[in-house]
Amino acid sequence: MTVTSRPVAVVAGIVSAALLLTGCGTTLVPGRASSAEPPITDVAPADFPITGAAETEADVTARNSLADLNDFWAQTFPEVYGEDFPALTGGYFSVDPGDVDESQYPDGEIGCSSAPEEVEQNAFYCPPDSGTSNEDSISYDRAFLQELGDQFGRFLPALIMAHEFGHAVQGRVGYPADDTSINTETQADCFAGAWTRWVADGNASHETIRAPELDDLLAGYYVVRDPPGTDPAAEQAHGSYFDRVSAIQDGFDGGAAACRDNYESDRRFTQAEFTDEELAEGGTGNAPPDEIAAVIESALPEYYADSFPSDLGTDFTEPTIEPFDGTAPSCAGMNTDTNAGFCPDGDIVYYDQTDLAEPAYRDIGDYAVLTAVAIPYGIAARDQLGLSTDDEDAIRSATCQAGAFSGAALNGEVTSIALSPGDFDEAVQFLLAYGKDPTVFPDVGLSGFQLVDVFRQGYLYGLTACGLQA
Template sequence: MHGMRAVVALVAVLGLSGCVSFVDLERAPARPSGDGVEVVGAVDGSVDDQARAALADLEDYWAQTLPEVFGERFVPLAGGYFSVDPDDVDRGEYPEGVGCGAQPLEAESNAFYCLAQGAPNSDAITYDRSFLAELAEGYGAFIPALVMAHEFGHAVQARVGSPGSSIATETQADCFAGSWTRWVAEGEAERSRIRPAELDELLSGYLLLRDPVGTSTAAQSAHGSYFDRVSAFQEGFDSGAEACRDNFGPGRVFTQGQFTTDEDFEQQGNSPYGELIRLVRSSLPEFWRRAFTEVLGETFTEPELVSFDGTAPDCAAEDRDLVFCPDEDLVGFDEELTGEVYDIGDFAVATAIAIPYALAARDQLGLSVDDEEAVRSAVCLTGWYAAQVYNRTITSVLISPGDLDESVQFLLDYGDDPEVLGGADLTGFQLVDLFRGGFVEGARVCDVGAG
């Protein structure tokens, strides 16, 4: 996030997706584990068991969904499925090689779908079970199933066609994985299940799976930024496989980008803390003045924006880190929090401060500021603000590669802390979905009466 000058219309909306729905899931009922499908090389253990169950459920899901969405009958993968532990390989287990003839060691720290005409075991999924076990330890037991769902998405593309570019192909596979995960979360799968809390872990896991910050969208093997991949997954989760089919054409916007200067690369796009606070102080009132005038048909009065160190102003609960006081029209942030959040990145700090600032805007519109509806709206409106920074419609700041990834990290890491966002009882997954909704569709989905 850096200073700049530009003038563009505020009402521009990104072409990332169609409708956004914000979901509240109860825990899906447990289902008995089935025998699943055959996985060559699999051993008894949680990773192979979960992968086998997921693959069987994926076959069920796409046998139902492919005809409904693409008008084609699902044909099972001809090459099958392979589990490999590169540190403990008996090559006799794989007499014809793993997928497409790859050697087992080529699967190290990887999972892949392959399709190669004339190759052995073409149209197959291969995975390193020890690598998936490590992911599961860090990001939840559902991660192996998510990886299977992503790779299965590539198998679907092999049957119906892929978007073309690497980044579009990979994020569409994330979208397909999201649509299947929603089906699992609703209790439709016979073998797999997921708890709402695990959705937060899944989104956290995508941080490990993103491209390095600064990767070009045109890179030969580009998979997408953290925000791109999470957005695609949630798009499928919210709107189903139809959205994955329809929204990954040439006009899709990807937020991944390259650094433009050596200095920006060295700083990883982060402004010094003091400069960052100055940018936030200038960009938030500028955004809301224009939002009120150009979209909401009102006149915005800038609230007082104050920082404090450990103890909130008298108008707020002393243990709150982000505050809005309606009577004083005061927005405050604890620099103990923002100093810590700055370790994520500068735009994580901007995201944090923008949320109570959005409550001030709601107050001026005569809307609630102290209930769950207000928090939902404020997070969504913060996504709208982030979109205008990204679109360069705010004249004082410039987005840097990785900035939107930092917003996702902040919401996942701090969103459930009552000292940060109060007692809204929203999961990180829901908060990211709300932010994404505002980013993609603007004020009309943020409950402020905008058409």
């Protein structure tokens, strides 16, 4: 990100290595394994055969989720597409590429692959037109799924199965309008989100997930994002972290019908390539720490000074933004032990450099710092409008405003800042990592999953979607 008349400095996330989930880019990062509740019942292997399955924990999870996915789509497909769902004809395949028993696989084929290494650290759907004997099938590396489950909780492997099953749905109804990889892959994520909501609502016979575990599920999906700077038009593009979790939430909120309808050629994506200048600066896009405060102090007031009159029909009075180190500014009646907040006594938005900005920058990136300040800035905006500033409505609204600001900045509507690949990913990471931290957010009972969702709503629909009408 950059301020006018200052050297260009941009914001991006962590560049990750490449890993395929039908072409997904990822790296494994430290996670918080949080096993969902145990399955209601496990499907018997004889009732749902998976070729090559060794009945590991990953195989049991895959079988349970695939059985529930068949039930979900048998119910949902007629409602959304007006016809019965044709069951997969090619079957399901499990393999541990490091320990292969070739006798388990007829003709030596694992799905539509003839080599175990093609399945390594992967899961994929083989479409009906592949020209192989096992077309219309799903295959997965069970060792890889086990690793993901150990790091991020049991439901993440189930979500990956739901993504691949989403491709099977596409194999029956066709692919999104422009048939680009990023649209196709995020639509499959959306289908997975619709199934996840169905499971969360208690409709599944085998899988379960509780609402608090949705945070860990989104956190784990970081591993399947494309590396920042990936060309969104690339043959195997899957989307940024934000693009992918946004698609999951699209399905979670709107169901499979939203997935059917919202993936046309005009769908907005945050994924973008690095510019030559960004690459010359190292290809990370992180602004130097000493430039971030100036960017924040320029960009947020510019956005609100323009958007308040145009969107809300009223002028905006700029609050003071005051970084501090260790001791918050004095504010009558306020809890000054917090690391970020709004003080109506003096009209000050404050944030702690030492305990918030520095670790957020170090662990996530500089757009995490901007997001941390944008939320209390949104509280200041509500205060000017005479709206609540310390309840659930206030935090939802302020987080939504941070998304609306980010969307405007991405579109070039805020001239004092320029976003770079990975910025929105960092916003998601910040909301998941700090969303339940009472030193940053008032404890109003919102999960990280909910905060990401309202940020997404602001990005998609702008300031008028953020509850600022009196």
